[in-house]
Amino acid sequence: MRLRSRKQEKHIIENISDDHDVNLSEVLAENIELTSQMLGHSEDLVIRQFQLNDIKAALMYIDGLINQQTVYIDLLHELMLDSSELKRTNNKAILPAIKANLLSVGSVTEVNTIASMLKALLSGDSILLVEQQISGLALNTKGGESRGIESVTTQEVVRGPKEAFTERVATNVSLIRRRIKDPNLWMKKYCIGEKTQTDVIVTYLNGVANDDIVQELDKRLNDIKIDAILEGGYIEELVQDDTYTPFPTVYNSERPDAISAGILEGKIAIIVDGTPFVLLIPALFVDFLQSSEDYYQRSDIATLLRLLRTLAFFLALLTPSLYIALTIFHQEMVPTTLLISLTAQREGIPFPALVEALLMEVTFELLREAGIRLPSTVGSAISIVGALVLGQAAVDAGIVSATMVIVVSLTAICSFIFPSYNLAISVRILRFGFMFLAASFGLYGIFTGMVFMVLHLNSLRSFGIPYLTPLAPFVWQGQKDVFVRAPLWKKRERPHLISQKNIVKNRTHAPEPPNGGR
Amino acid sequence: MRIFLISIITVLLLSGCWSAVELSDMMLATAIGIDYHDGKFQVTLQVINPSEIAANQDKANRTSVTNYTVEADTFFEAIRRLTATSPRKLFLSHIRVVIYGEGMARRGIADTLDFLMRDHEFRSDFVMTIAKDTTAKKVLGIVSPLENISAEKIYTSIESSEKFWAPTKEVKLDELVNAILSDGKQAVMTGVFIRGDAEKGSTLANVETQDPYATIFVEHIGVFNEDKLIGWLNEDQSKGFNYITDNIASTVGRLIWQDGRYIVLETTSSSTDRSVVIKDDEITITVSVESTANFGEVNADVTFQDQAVIQEIERYAAERLNELLARSIAVAKEFETDIFGFGELIRRDYPHEWEAKYKENWDEYFLTTNIKIDSSVRIEHGGMITNPLYDELIHKQRE
Numbered sequence: 001m002r003l004r005s006r007k008q009e010k011h012i013i014e015n016i017s018d019d020h021d022v023n024l025s026e027v028l029a030e031n032i033e034l035t036s037q038m039l040g041h042s043e044d045l046v047i048r049q050f051q052l053n054d055i056k057a058a059l060m061y062i063d064g065l066i067n068q069q070t071v072y073i074d075l076l077h078e079l080m081l082d083s084s085e086l087k088r089t090n091n092k093a094i095l096p097a098i099k100a101n102l103l104s105v106g107s108v109t110e111v112n113t114i115a116s117m118l119k120a121l122l123s124g125d126s127i128l129l130v131e132q133q134i135s136g137l138a139l140n141t142k143g144g145e146s147r148g149i150e151s152v153t154t155q156e157v158v159r160g161p162k163e164a165f166t167e168r169v170a171t172n173v174s175l176i177r178r179r180i181k182d183p184n185l186w187m188k189k190y191c192i193g194e195k196t197q198t199d200v201i202v203t204y205l206n207g208v209a210n211d212d213i214v215q216e217l218d219k220r221l222n223d224i225k226i227d228a229i230l231e232g233g234y235i236e237e238l239v240q241d242d243t244y245t246p247f248p249t250v251y252n253s254e255r256p257d258a259i260s261a262g263i264l265e266g267k268i269a270i271i272v273d274g275t276p277f278v279l280l281i282p283a284l285f286v287d288f289l290q291s292s293e294d295y296y297q298r299s300d301i302a303t304l305l306r307l308l309r310t311l312a313f314f315l316a317l318l319t320p321s322l323y324i325a326l327t328i329f330h331q332e333m334v335p336t337t338l339l340i341s342l343t344a345q346r347e348g349i350p351f352p353a354l355v356e357a358l359l360m361e362v363t364f365e366l367l368r369e370a371g372i373r374l375p376s377t378v379g380s381a382i383s384i385v386g387a388l389v390l391g392q393a394a395v396d397a398g399i400v401s402a403t404m405v406i407v408v409s410l411t412a413i414c415s416f417i418f419p420s421y422n423l424a425i426s427v428r429i430l431r432f433g434f435m436f437l438a439a440s441f442g443l444y445g446i447f448t449g450m451v452f453m454v455l456h457l458n459s460l461r462s463f464g465i466p467y468l469t470p471l472a473p474f475v476w477q478g479q480k481d482v483f484v485r486a487p488l489w490k491k492r493e494r495p496h497l498i499s500q501k502n503i504v505k506n507r508t509h510a511p512e513p514p515n516g517g518r
Numbered sequence: 519m520r521i522f523l524i525s526i527i528t529v530l531l532l533s534g535c536w537s538a539v540e541l542s543d544m545m546l547a548t549a550i551g552i553d554y555h556d557g558k559f560q561v562t563l564q565v566i567n568p569s570e571i572a573a574n575q576d577k578a579n580r581t582s583v584t585n586y587t588v589e590a591d592t593f594f595e596a597i598r599r600l601t602a603t604s605p606r607k608l609f610l611s612h613i614r615v616v617i618y619g620e621g622m623a624r625r626g627i628a629d630t631l632d633f634l635m636r637d638h639e640f641r642s643d644f645v646m647t648i649a650k651d652t653t654a655k656k657v658l659g660i661v662s663p664l665e666n667i668s669a670e671k672i673y674t675s676i677e678s679s680e681k682f683w684a685p686t687k688e689v690k691l692d693e694l695v696n697a698i699l700s701d702g703k704q705a706v707m708t709g710v711f712i713r714g715d716a717e718k719g720s721t722l723a724n725v726e727t728q729d730p731y732a733t734i735f736v737e738h739i740g741v742f743n744e745d746k747l748i749g750w751l752n753e754d755q756s757k758g759f760n761y762i763t764d765n766i767a768s769t770v771g772r773l774i775w776q777d778g779r780y781i782v783l784e785t786t787s788s789s790t791d792r793s794v795v796i797k798d799d800e801i802t803i804t805v806s807v808e809s810t811a812n813f814g815e816v817n818a819d820v821t822f823q824d825q826a827v828i829q830e831i832e833r834y835a836a837e838r839l840n841e842l843l844a845r846s847i848a849v850a851k852e853f854e855t856d857i858f859g860f861g862e863l864i865r866r867d868y869p870h871e872w873e874a875k876y877k878e879n880w881d882e883y884f885l886t887t888n889i890k891i892d893s894s895v896r897i898e899h900g901g902m903i904t905n906p907l908y909d910e911l912i913h914k915q916r917e
Contacts, residue, residue, distance in 0.1 A: 328538040332611030332641050336670075339546065339612060344568040346541040353540060439538070440530045 021113040028056050028131040031114075035060060035127075038118060045121075050080055055094070056131040065124035067143025074104045075126060075139065095133055103128075107140035119197065142170075149175070155255050155419055157293040164254045169199045169273040175256040176203060176271075180263060184208070190221050198229040199273040208266045208494065208502050213282060213463045217268055232275035239270075239281075241461045246429045248422040249462040251283035258292040264505070265494050282462035284469050286482050289313065291419035294485050302485035309417055310483055316414035316427045320357045321438035321446050323407045327353050329442030345401040354439035356400050360408040361435070363390060365428065368412075470495065544609040548583065549669030550597075551654025552630055553619035555589060559630075561596035562587045562655045564669050565604065571666055581722055582666035585658050593630045594637075610639040614673040616646050616691075617710060619653035623740065623747035631695055631745075642691045645676055648740045648747060650709035657710050659720035663730050675736040676708055684769035685756035686736055698745050701877050702861020705742040706759070709750065711735050743855045743881075751849060758846030761807055761839070762858050764790035770814060771842075773835055779818035779908070783811040783835055783897070794863045796871060800888065803860050807839060807893040816906035823905075828897055835895040843891045856884040 025031050032047055039045050044063045049056065057079070061071060079102055099108050111117040111127065112135045121127050124142035149171065152164040165172045173187065184206040192200050200221065204214060220239040229235060236250040237243070251267075253259055254277050259269050262280040270279040280287075289309045294302040326334055327342060334342065349356060367386040374382055390408070394400045411431065418424045430453065437445035460467035470478025475496050480486035489508040496503070551562035563586050570582040586603050590596035600608060616634065618627055634640060649657045658668060665671035679686045686708040697705035712732050718724065719732020739756040741749050751759055760766050766788040773781045788809035795802045820827055850857055861880040865872040876883050 327541050328535070331539070331541070331544070331609060332639070336548070336612045336614065339541075340566055340568065340571055340667075343541045343544075343546060343566070344571045347569045349542060436530060440533055440535055442538070 021115045023113055024111070024117065024129075024134050024136060026132050026134055028058060028129055031129050031136070032058055032060070034114060035117070035121070038114065048076065050076075052079060052098075052130060058129045059126055060121060060129065061126040061141065062121060062124070065122075065144045066126055066141040070105060070141045070143065071126055075128075075141070078102050078104060079128075091132060094130060095135065095137060098128070098130070099137060103137070103139060105139045105141060109138045110135050111138045123197065123199075146171075152254055154421060155253060155258070155291070157291065157296070160293050160296045161255070161257050163256065165256060165259075165271075165276045165278055167274050167276055169201055169271055172256075172271045172276075172278060173201060173203070176260055176263070176269065179256060179260040180205070185263070188218070192221065192224050192235070193226060193229040195227040196229055200229070200235060201271040202268060203263065203271065204268040205263050205266065208264070209268055210266060213465075214268060216463055217270075217281065229272065230274065232270070232272040232277050232279050235270055235272055236279055241463065245456065245460060246426040247285065247457065247460060247467070248288065248420070248426065249281075249283055249460060249467065251280040251287050251420070252277040252422070253280065253292075253420075254278070255292055261292060261295070282465040284462065284465065285457060285467050286471070288418065288420040288423035290481075295488075299485050299487045303483075306483055306485060309419075312414040312417040313423075313427065316411050316417075316424075317431055318434060318446065319407050319411045319414070320361060320431060321434035322443075323403070324353045324357055324435060325438040325442040325446055328439070342401075342403060345403050348398050349401050350399070352439075354435065356404050357407070357435055358432075360390070360394070360400055360404050361411070361432070364408050364412055539607060539609070543606055545604055545606045546612050547608055547610050548612060548667050549615045549617065549658055549672070550613055551585075551617045551619070551649070551658045552593070552622055552627075553653045553655055554622040554625050558589045558591060559593050559596050560587060560589045560653075560655065561593065561600070562658050563597070563600055563604075563608070564658050564667070565608070566667060579722070581661055583668065585655070587655055594633050597633075610637065611641045613640065613644045614669045616644055617654040617657055617672075618646075618648050618707075619655070620649055620651055620747065621653065623648045623707075623742075626745045628698070628745040631691075631698070634691055635695060640691075644691065645673055646689045646691060646694050646707050647672065647676070647710045647736075648707050650711040650738060650740070650750065652712055652716070656716050656720075657712060657734060660712060660716065660732050660734050661720060661722055661724040662734060663725045668734060672710055672734060672736060675734070679736055680760075680765070681767045682769070684760050684766055685739070685753045687739055687756075687760060687765060697859075698742070700859075700862065701880055702856070702863070702865050702872070703859035704855045704857045704881075705745070706857050707740045707742070707747075708736060709738040709740050711737070741850070741853050741855055741857055743853070748855065749853050751846065754842060755846045755849050758842045759850075759857065761788065761790060761809075761843055762792075762805055762846060764788075764792075766790075766809070771811075771835070771838070773831070773838055775818035775820065775834075777819070781813065781818050781820070781831065782815035783895070784814035785809050785811045786898070792860070792863055794860070794867050796864070796868055801864070801883065801886075802888045802890065803863065804890045804892060805843065807843070807891075808896075809839070809893070810896045810898050811835065812899040813897065813901050817908045818906065819909055819912055821905050821909055822900055832895050832897055835897075836893045839893040839895060840891045843893065847889055847891075851885050854881055854885060856881060860884065860887065860889075 025034075032049075036045060036047065045060065046063050047058055047060050049058045051057070059071070059075065059079070079098075082102065095110070109120070111120055117127055117136055117138065120138035124144065125138040126141045128137040128139060130136070146168045147166050149163050149166055151162040163175070165175060177185065182205065185203065186206045187201050187203045190200040190202065191197050202214075202217060202221070217239065221235075224235075224238050226234070226238065232252060236252070240249045242249060251262070259278045259280055263269055267280050267282065270281070272279070289306065291305075294306060297305075327346070331339055346353075351359065367382060367390065371379065371382050371386075391405055395402050395405060415424045415427055418427075434446055434449050437449045441448065457468050458466070458472055466473060469475065470482060477493050478495055480491050481495070487510075489506065489510050492506045493503045494505050545565040546568070547563050547565050549564040551564070553560040553562070564583050565586065567580060567582055567584055570580055586600050588596050588599045588603065590599050597608070597610075618630075635642070660668055662668040662671040665674065676686050676688050680688050687706060689705075689707050694705055694707065697703050711734070712719065713735050714730065714732035716732050719730065724730050724732060737753060737756070739751045739759055740747050741751060757769060766785060768787075769785045771783050771785060773783065775781050788807060791806045791808075793804050795804075820831070822828060847858070861872075861876065861884070864876060
């Protein structure tokens with residue numbers, strides 16, 4: 001047996017890919033050399049060669065991707081010290097024998113080709129190669145450093161679980177599994193991204209989720225041909241129904257309870273490795289106005305909060321445009337005393353109402369953006385500057401009127417009320433459009449804009465489900481969980497249209513005192 | 519898509535904010551005063567001086583409102599001519615009051631109403647009034663204390679005095695026009711007048727003292743025949759007028775009890791039913807008033823332990839009320855004008871007779887109409903104390 005020439009090797013390296021693979025060689029040294037070359041002799045590739053009962057063997061792993069405890073104690077220790085049993089086995093049976101007797105790790109798979117071996121190696125497996133064997137063993141030793149489960153940062157609640165998803169897909173899966181202990185919670189794994197080989201896990205409740213949507217999602221995921229998936233946002237953008245819309249059609253949350261609730265309603269979760277936000281489809285407009293806390297508080301509290309959020313949606317969208325429309329077109333509609341005080345404040349302001357509003361809104365958006373990027377140690381600086389610049393100084397200098405400051409503050413507060421950050425962004429985008437409409441046509445423009453917005457919302461679909469469900473098409477059962485949150489015992493059915501099967505979810509009777517309260 | 523976007527942008531840009539007016543480019547008018555002077559309309563517009571009204575800006579010791587007066591042959595011309603003297607575009611939607619000078623009102627106001635009704639800028643919820651014994655210009659010239667804008671002061675005075683005192687009536691434009699055009703009803707308007715020195719009252723000095731030199735009063739109802747003012751109802755007659763037209767929310771009435779001592783009743787609610795019967799060409803109109811009242815002030819020798827005493831007071835109060843109403847009707851008959859709208863009542867109940875006979879000369883028939891008044895007063899509450907202090911005092915003196 002002779003070693004392959006350098007030229008041959010180069011040829012092999014260039015041609016190795018999923019479609020064009022090369023089998024492992026019988027010569028251990030050759031396999032090791034090839035692996036090392038394929039990885040560009042990277043520093044973090046560890047090749048540990050040792051004698052397995054007088055047979056040459058090697059264990060390869062990428063430092064940092066493996067759990068050192070497992071590799072050192074469970075693998076190397078066993079292989080190097082307890083391998084006497086292998087003496088009697090013949091050459092052919094040596095790998096099954098190792099597999100059967102020596103390896104105390106959970107998952108062991110056989111790898112036959114360079115490409116599959118590299119894939120396993122790069123996802124954290126250790127590879128055991130033995131002289132004169134044409135296949136190796138990929139041992140699951142995945143581990144390495146990652147962030148633990150921490151509390152939620154974006155969707156905080158007063159009452160409810162505080163733990164959040166992390167970047168590790170296995171942790172995220174376990175967080176959902178722990179909540180839904182049902183054999184019908186099915187998971188399907190995809191590996192997307194030619195370079196990143198990102199694990200994407202689709203999970204749903206079999207028998208509840210709509211099969212058509214599951215298939216459609218499967219098709220859309222399989223259609224993705226991209227080199228990298230670094231965050232769930234990539235997947236969202238590649239599978240959503242409509243790109244040119246300000247409204248989000250895929251829901252995301254870092255709350256395991258919110259995602260579990262969605263799965264139980266028949267929705268489908270997409271967990272992407274490296275992303276602490278899990279996606280949920282299909283997403284409806286009303287989902288973005290609901291918080292998981294709505295179900296943990298009493299129903300009357302939740303109803304009040306939901307109505308407030310709905311009000312906030314319109315306020316965040318329309319307050320500046322209404323101010324513009326009323327002050328430059330429809331002065332007759334403003335109560336006299338209010339108009340007098342508005343006029344008094346506008347006195348001496350050098351800008352037209354639209355410019356004034358734009359100035360303040362843009363300043364506020366800048367402040368908000370700066371606030372996010374700013375290191376937390378200097379975060380208080382921006383709030384001081386913001387409060388002084390936006391509020392006091394601008395009014396004192398006569399650049400903007402005090403009312404405008406109130407209007408902007410109101411929109412700002414309202415846009416922070418949404419439980420979902422992406423709807424807040426949609427509203428921010430649309431707000432500016434409405435301001436221009438108001439400045440051109442007054443209330444007429446605003447209402448034309450509203451009509452077009454509702455038309456657009458009606459045309460949207462999320463994986464085939466109309467975006468405004470259950471408002472349009474109107475579903476009476478669904479009204480119990482839109483603007484009001486009915487008591488839990490009243491909500492007997494899962495949302496229609498999303499799942500058509502297994503619709504009854506709750507058979508609890510209304511609670512009442514014993515003996516009818518007598 | 520591209521064409522759609524281009525057309526949207528074009529529409530936005532080309533329309534160019536049609537009819538937009540910035541607040542800082544307009545003058546808010548709050549009152550119109552109309553006088554007749556040397557055969558011309560003399561129009562006074564009261565506009566707001568916003569920087570003086572502003573809550574927390576440095577006040578430059580100027581008046582809160584400015585009056586512009588111009589003369590022209592027609593009302594509309596006069597309003598437009600104002601732009602020559604005023605610095606900004608005039609905005610008429612927030613007019614609170616329209617004041618006619620007494621001279622103008624006696625001449626006839628018909629030729630000002632068409633513009634007020636026709637112009638799209640008016641919101642037509644303003645109150646129509648007459649400057650009693652003076653001109654509208656003078657009334658608007660008074661610098662009013664407390665309420666910076668005198669038009670606002672007149673508006674709120676009429677509103678609150680109608681509600682709590684009763685001898686005024688808030689007449690809006692459409693109501694006035696309906697009354698003028700109606701055959702079975704004549705128009706009325708509340709009077710506004712100046713008490714004190716009008717000359718001194720029109721300077722800022724008026725609000726620099728605790729006792730203003732001049733104040734604007736809202737009282738008396740002006741009686742119209744068609745569109746011309748023909749006379750005034752005094753305070754009691756005005757109150758009677760409001761009782762008859764079922765326009766009492768709350769008022770105060772004084773009863774003279776024994777020995778010239780008095781009891782003051784606070785009317786808390788009142789409703790009036792009016793019916794008409796025509797028999798043998800004789801018209802009989804029944805006005806029945808049901809009012810409930812509280813004791814507001816008792817300075818007489820009565821004790822309330824006995825229900826009979828209260829019933830006696832109720833009866834006596836109803837008698838007085840009947841007299842009050844009868845006097846109002848007598849005055850209206852003196853003026854030969856049916857301001858109560860009894861004609862409307864006949865038109866509704868006897869439409870054929872109305873069309874055939876009464877419509878043309880209703881004011882004449884009104885004089886011969888038989889009007890029965892039937893009031894009842896019910897006293898509900900005695901207030902926080904039972905027996906009057908006066909009563910206790912007398913008992914103490916006797917001991």
